[in-house]
Amino acid sequence: MEILRVPPYETIAVNFVVPAGYINVDIYARVTDMADLSVQDIEFLDSSTGDDLEISLPGRYDNNYRVELFKIINGTEIEIYEEFYELIRPYVDPNTLGTTASEIAEYTTLELVARSMIDTFVPEGFYNKKITVIGTGNGSDYFSLWEKVYRVFKVYENNQLVYDRSTPELNEHQYSITSDKTAIQKIRDGVVNRYESTAQNLPIAIGDLAYYGYDGVGFPSGYDYTFIVDHGYLTVPADIEYAAKLLIEDLKCGKLDYYKRYITAYNTDQFRIQFDKAMLSGTGNFLVDKILEKYVKNIVKPGII
Numbered sequence: 001m002e003i004l005r006v007p008p009y010e011t012i013a014v015n016f017v018v019p020a021g022y023i024n025v026d027i028y029a030r031v032t033d034m035a036d037l038s039v040q041d042i043e044f045l046d047s048s049t050g051d052d053l054e055i056s057l058p059g060r061y062d063n064n065y066r067v068e069l070f071k072i073i074n075g076t077e078i079e080i081y082e083e084f085y086e087l088i089r090p091y092v093d094p095n096t097l098g099t100t101a102s103e104i105a106e107y108t109t110l111e112l113v114a115r116s117m118i119d120t121f122v123p124e125g126f127y128n129k130k131i132t133v134i135g136t137g138n139g140s141d142y143f144s145l146w147e148k149v150y151r152v153f154k155v156y157e158n159n160q161l162v163y164d165r166s167t168p169e170l171n172e173h174q175y176s177i178t179s180d181k182t183a184i185q186k187i188r189d190g191v192v193n194r195y196e197s198t199a200q201n202l203p204i205a206i207g208d209l210a211y212y213g214y215d216g217v218g219f220p221s222g223y224d225y226t227f228i229v230d231h232g233y234l235t236v237p238a239d240i241e242y243a244a245k246l247l248i249e250d251l252k253c254g255k256l257d258y259y260k261r262y263i264t265a266y267n268t269d270q271f272r273i274q275f276d277k278a279m280l281s282g283t284g285n286f287l288v289d290k291i292l293e294k295y296v297k298n299i300v301k302p303g304i305i
Contacts, residue, residue, distance in 0.1 A: 002086045004108070005059045006093045012059045016069060016081060018051045027071055029055055034064040035130040036228045062127040062232070063087050067142065083303035089127060090116050091236050091244035104176065107248065114247035117283050118240065122295045126233045126240050133227040137219035142183040149177055149229045152184060155233035175227075185228060215280055240295075243288045 003012055018027065029042040044053050057065050069081040074245045090113070094107040110198065119125045136171050155163035174187040219225065249255075284291040 002088055002112075002130045003057075004090050005062070005087045005095070006090065006095065009059045009089075012087060013054050013056055013057045014067065014083075014085060016046050016053045016055070018049050018053065019080075020049050022047060022049050024048055025071055027053065027069055029053070029056060030066075030068045030070070031057070032068075033130075034066060035061070036132055040110060053238040057085060057087060059087060061087070061230075062089055064130045089236065090127065091118065092241055092248065097245075097248070106252075110248045110251050111244065113251055114244045117247055118244060118288075118292065120168075121283065121289075124232075124297075126236050128230070128232045128234055130228060131231040133229055135225055137217075137218055137221055137223040137225060139219070139221035141218035142178065142185055143219050143225060143227070144183045145177075146179075147229070147231050148233070149181070149184075149231050150234065151230040152176060152227060153230065154226075154228040155184075157227075158224050184229075239291050243285075243291045246285055246288050247283060255284075 003014075005012060018025075018067040024046045025048070027044040029044065031042065032038075033040075042055060044051070044304065047053065053069070055067060063086075065085045065087070066083075067085060068081050068082050068135045070077045072078070090111050092110050092111055094104050097107040097111075115125075131147065131152065133145070133149075135143065137143070151165070152163070153165045154161065157173050163171050163173065168174075170175040175184055176187055177183075178185050283292070
């Protein structure tokens, strides 16, 4: 089920009505955040038929949630209900386009189609998500990023949680995004000689005056890392919002009939019609195509051929 999240991005409540046949039954809900697979457990004790159970989903990010409701009999979970909720920030708020309930419902559908067309040409879309980045340390003080990342929420090093933004008092080290937004760094106190590439393998030892060697890099070679990060667009770009409005208007007015566009040759007597190849590569609106052109990536992931 898709739910549109719009400013001010408050918590979104989903409801479940207890079906017939339940009298004073303990019902449990398990909410799984599909971004990092974290789980929240909720109890609804002494629930009966007709009770309205409200479950809160965070509305801050575009995300998917799995909601399971079950009861426990003799230590075994008995499923009652399961649903997947997709929280999505629209490119244009339908509530700003229509005034009546029927108009808002129509614009909600048109916005979905326009957003899908835009996402066809820019597959990563213009969303703000929590995503998981997995990689291996390269023996330097920087973990390079390909994604558009703003904040680090959690860091797992060799499957051990070493950083959680929500519990700063328990963190031994802090992790942040570098100022040029290209890498994750471990923040250390004092003056540190950073390694921007793999360090020499010098063991720590003691001489006549003091220790020599280096006490380790931020992301040692061979260490496995899992990062939960803030990714994407904090707001929908103004030109993308405008492009979505253009497509919505075209859809509403029937201007995207492809047989009316991209015709390069037309002959009467048997109706010989020739279309330009752009017919299969654009949205049907030339201005929208030019807006999206700057966001299209030719290389999605770095690699070696």
